[in-house]
Amino acid sequence: MTAPALEISGLGKSFGGLRAVHDVSFAVPAGSLTALIGPNGAGKSTLFNLVTNLFLPDAGAVRFFGTPLAGMAPHRIAALGLLRTFQTARVFPGMTALDNVLAGAHRHARAHPLAQAFWLPAARREERALRQRASALLDLVGLREFRNLAGTSLPLGAQKLVELCRALMARPRLLLLDEPAAGLNDAETGELAGLLRAVRDSGVTIMVVEHNMGLVMDIADEVVVLDLGRLIAKGSPAEIRRDARVVEAYLGPAAEGVR
Ligand SMILES: Nc1ncnc2c1ncn2[C@@H]1O[C@H](COP(=O)(O)OP(=O)(O)OP(=O)(O)O)[C@@H](O)[C@H]1O
Numbered sequence: 001m002t003a004p005a006l007e008i009s010g011l012g013k014s015f016g017g018l019r020a021v022h023d024v025s026f027a028v029p030a031g032s033l034t035a036l037i038g039p040n041g042a043g044k045s046t047l048f049n050l051v052t053n054l055f056l057p058d059a060g061a062v063r064f065f066g067t068p069l070a071g072m073a074p075h076r077i078a079a080l081g082l083l084r085t086f087q088t089a090r091v092f093p094g095m096t097a098l099d100n101v102l103a104g105a106h107r108h109a110r111a112h113p114l115a116q117a118f119w120l121p122a123a124r125r126e127e128r129a130l131r132q133r134a135s136a137l138l139d140l141v142g143l144r145e146f147r148n149l150a151g152t153s154l155p156l157g158a159q160k161l162v163e164l165c166r167a168l169m170a171r172p173r174l175l176l177l178d179e180p181a182a183g184l185n186d187a188e189t190g191e192l193a194g195l196l197r198a199v200r201d202s203g204v205t206i207m208v209v210e211h212n213m214g215l216v217m218d219i220a221d222e223v224v225v226l227d228l229g230r231l232i233a234k235g236s237p238a239e240i241r242r243d244a245r246v247v248e249a250y251l252g253p254a255a256e257g258v259r
């Protein structure tokens, strides 16, 4: 049996007196597309920051395909193939959209550093292949025309797609996406759904934080629900839709009567 892509056990993080994430345990099966949902402030982004060691947990542990991530530097976690995007896209300023995507490739650059330094044929060939791949990824998310513009000049939704392409450029094993559809219109969201399904079908495990319930119910194999830092439900989209605690977390106890 393959280890889960992600195994989260007893994870906890407080900010002062606020328990942002409290005793959360769940696994993300390898090859799945798992959605992480919950009301604003539920702890979803904090959980991503804990998994990638941008925040140190107060308690608990995370394993990535069986490998404990405790104490590992974020860039080493990325080098293992665990890539993420941010709720507010982190596009590198002063670089084109294409160069932003190319920057994701360095984990795989193979040409010897000396070859690169002297710009030998092997390095030149590799650079050309990487540019083609970066270009193809931008085509795939509909940003072909924007590839030579400054990344930061793009609309926010497009910047999130650039960041997604950068993560894909690194050939991830697990992709953590924080609200990838924010800033996209309905047609663009539909295209994103198709892309995420295709990425999942190619063998990449995905965990996605998303407020767009239509998108979540459409693409997720499993849904994990956080509320006020705690895991309150986990199941298939159909199970989650009719879970009383989830309905209450989103709509408040007053919703009980109208359900
Ligand atoms: N660096 C921080 N310092 C202090 N408090 C924080 C920090 N990061 C998050 N919090 C708090 O922790 C709680 C969880 O925040 P988090 O950003 O994880 O929520 P979220 O589920 O991602 O919400 P949203 O859907 O609005 O993005 C919130 O109350 C938030 O204010």
Ligand SMILES: [Mg+2]
Pocket (backbone or CB within 6 Å): 044, 045, 046, 087, 178
């Ligand atoms: Mg968030």
